Amino acid sequence: MMILSWRRRRGGHRTSKPAFVEDNPGMDLAIPTHFLCPISLDLMKDPVTLSTGITYDRESIEKWIEAGNEICPVTNQVLENFDQIPNHAIRRMIQDWCVENCARGMERIPTPRIPVAPRDVLEICSKIMTATQRGDHKKCMELVEKIKRWGRESERNKKCIIENGSGCVLSALFESFSSISIQEHEYLLGETLSLLIWMFPLGSEGQSKLGTAPSLRCMAWFLKERNISSCQNVILVLKELFSSDEKHVNAFAEIEGVEEDLVKIVKEQTCPKSTKASLMVIFHLISSSTSSEKTISIFLELGLVSLVLEILAGPERSMSEKALRILDSICNWEQGIKKASDNALTMPVLVKKILRVSNLATDFSVSAILKLCKSQEGGDHQQVEALQLGGFHKLLVLLQVGCGEKTKEKVTELLKLLNQQRGRLDCFDSSMDFKYLKRPSL
Known part of the structure; x- marks a missing residue:
C-alpha cells in the first residue's frame, strides 16, 4: 500500500466537498499502489494495458507515445505495438474502492468510453x-x-x-x-x-x-x-x-x-x-x-463602406484588421474609391488607425490612403484632408519606427504626394516631433 495525502495529490479526482479534509484535517487516505498511473502517479480514470503488461492511465500513456517515445516507461522494453487494451478488472476495482471511500470525499470514477479507432x-x-x-x-x-x-x-x-x-x-x-x-x-x-x-x-x-x-x-x-x-x-x-x-x-x-x-x-x-x-x-x-x-x-x-467604418469605431483588433482589409480592397475599384471618398469618416478613420491597432492594420490603412490620394477624381482633396488630420506626421513616425518594405514604399510615395500640398495649409507645423511614439505591441 502507498500512503498519499489526498489533499496534496496533484491533478487527482476533484470532489465537490472533500468532507474528510474539513472534518478530519489530519487524516490521510491510503490509495493502493496498483490504482496509480506509473507516469502521473494519479488515480487512474481509464486504465489501459500495453503489450509489456504494464497498466497506465490512457491519457498519460497517449501523451507519452505522441511525444515520440517507443518504449514502455516502466520496463524500458521496446513496444511491439501501440495497442492500448482497456483493463476492465482494474477499472472496476478502482470504482468499487471509490464507492467504499465516498464518506471520505471520494466520488466514483465514471466508466470511460472506449475511444474511436x-x-x-x-x-x-x-x-x-x-x-x-x-x-x-x-x-x-x-x-x-x-x-x-x-x-x-x-x-x-x-x-x-x-x-x-x-x-x-x-x-x-x-x-x-x-x-x-x-x-x-x-x-x-x-x-x-x-x-x-x-x-x-x-x-x-x-x-x-x-x-x-x-x-x-x-x-x-x-x-x-x-x-x-x-x-x-x-x-x-x-x-x-x-x-x-x-x-x-x-x-x-x-x-x-x-x-x-x-x-x-x-x-x-x-x-x-x-x-x-x-x-x-x-x-x-x-x-x-x-x-x-x-x-x-x-x-x-x-452600404458596405459605412458598415466597415462603423466596425472600425470599435476597439476589437481582429475585427478592425478584417474591416480595414475590406476597405483597402474596395479602393481597388473606381466606384469603391468614389463611395469611400464621399463618406466623411473614411480619411479620419484611416489616419487614426495608423500605429494604433497592429502592424497589419497600419499596412491596410496606408494602402487605402494611398489609393484615395492617387485617385483621378478627388485625389487632391484627399491629400489635403490627410494633411489636416496629421497624416504627414504619422507617416514620418511610421518610417522612424519601421515597417515592411512594401508599406515603406507606399509611405514614401504618400509623403511625396502630401508634401506637394503642404504650402496650401497654414496649420502645418514643422516643429512637431513624434519621436516619443512607439510601435504598438503585438
Missing part, C-alpha cells in the same frame, strides 16, 4: 458512401449523428475522425442530398455542415464537392433561412472554402442575393466568430481575381 471511422465512412449512393436519407442521418456523438466525447475522437477521411465522405453526402432536395433534407444537410466546420482542410476532393453548384446553392439557401446556427456553420465553411481555393468564389457570387445576406449577418453581429468569418467571405468576394463590378456595386449599394 481508425477502423471504426473507416467502417462508418464506407456505410455513409453506400447510403449516399442509395439516397438513403434515414441511414445517412443515423450515421452522421453517430459521428457527431463520437466528436463530442473527446478531442482524440475528433482527430481520429478527421485523419481517416470523414471530411471528404461528408462533403460528397452534402453535395448529393443538396442535388436532390434542400428542403426535404434540410436537417441532414445542416447536421453535416456542423461536422464539416471542424474537419478543414478537407483536401482537393472534399473541397471540390463543396464547391459544386448544388452545394453552394444549398449554403446560400441556409443563409436566407436566417437560422442562427445554420448561418454560422455556412459562413465558417465558406470562409475555409474560399481561403483554400478562390475558384469557388465567382460561382457563389453568381447566386442571387448572397451579398445582402452576408451584409445582414455583419450588421446583426449576433456572434463575433460568424461576424469575422462573414467579413472574410465578403473580402474574398470583392478581392479575388474573378470578382466582378456587379458584385462590388451590390455591396456598395448595400
Whole structure:
C-alpha cells in the first residue's frame, strides 16, 4: 500500500466537498499502489494495458507515445505495438474502492468510453458512401449523428475522425442530398455542415464537392433561412472554402442575393466568430481575381463602406484588421474609391488607425490612403484632408519606427504626394516631433 495525502495529490479526482479534509484535517487516505498511473502517479480514470503488461492511465500513456517515445516507461522494453487494451478488472476495482471511500470525499470514477479507432471511422465512412449512393436519407442521418456523438466525447475522437477521411465522405453526402432536395433534407444537410466546420482542410476532393453548384446553392439557401446556427456553420465553411481555393468564389457570387445576406449577418453581429468569418467571405468576394463590378456595386449599394467604418469605431483588433482589409480592397475599384471618398469618416478613420491597432492594420490603412490620394477624381482633396488630420506626421513616425518594405514604399510615395500640398495649409507645423511614439505591441 502507498500512503498519499489526498489533499496534496496533484491533478487527482476533484470532489465537490472533500468532507474528510474539513472534518478530519489530519487524516490521510491510503490509495493502493496498483490504482496509480506509473507516469502521473494519479488515480487512474481509464486504465489501459500495453503489450509489456504494464497498466497506465490512457491519457498519460497517449501523451507519452505522441511525444515520440517507443518504449514502455516502466520496463524500458521496446513496444511491439501501440495497442492500448482497456483493463476492465482494474477499472472496476478502482470504482468499487471509490464507492467504499465516498464518506471520505471520494466520488466514483465514471466508466470511460472506449475511444474511436481508425477502423471504426473507416467502417462508418464506407456505410455513409453506400447510403449516399442509395439516397438513403434515414441511414445517412443515423450515421452522421453517430459521428457527431463520437466528436463530442473527446478531442482524440475528433482527430481520429478527421485523419481517416470523414471530411471528404461528408462533403460528397452534402453535395448529393443538396442535388436532390434542400428542403426535404434540410436537417441532414445542416447536421453535416456542423461536422464539416471542424474537419478543414478537407483536401482537393472534399473541397471540390463543396464547391459544386448544388452545394453552394444549398449554403446560400441556409443563409436566407436566417437560422442562427445554420448561418454560422455556412459562413465558417465558406470562409475555409474560399481561403483554400478562390475558384469557388465567382460561382457563389453568381447566386442571387448572397451579398445582402452576408451584409445582414455583419450588421446583426449576433456572434463575433460568424461576424469575422462573414467579413472574410465578403473580402474574398470583392478581392479575388474573378470578382466582378456587379458584385462590388451590390455591396456598395448595400452600404458596405459605412458598415466597415462603423466596425472600425470599435476597439476589437481582429475585427478592425478584417474591416480595414475590406476597405483597402474596395479602393481597388473606381466606384469603391468614389463611395469611400464621399463618406466623411473614411480619411479620419484611416489616419487614426495608423500605429494604433497592429502592424497589419497600419499596412491596410496606408494602402487605402494611398489609393484615395492617387485617385483621378478627388485625389487632391484627399491629400489635403490627410494633411489636416496629421497624416504627414504619422507617416514620418511610421518610417522612424519601421515597417515592411512594401508599406515603406507606399509611405514614401504618400509623403511625396502630401508634401506637394503642404504650402496650401497654414496649420502645418514643422516643429512637431513624434519621436516619443512607439510601435504598438503585438
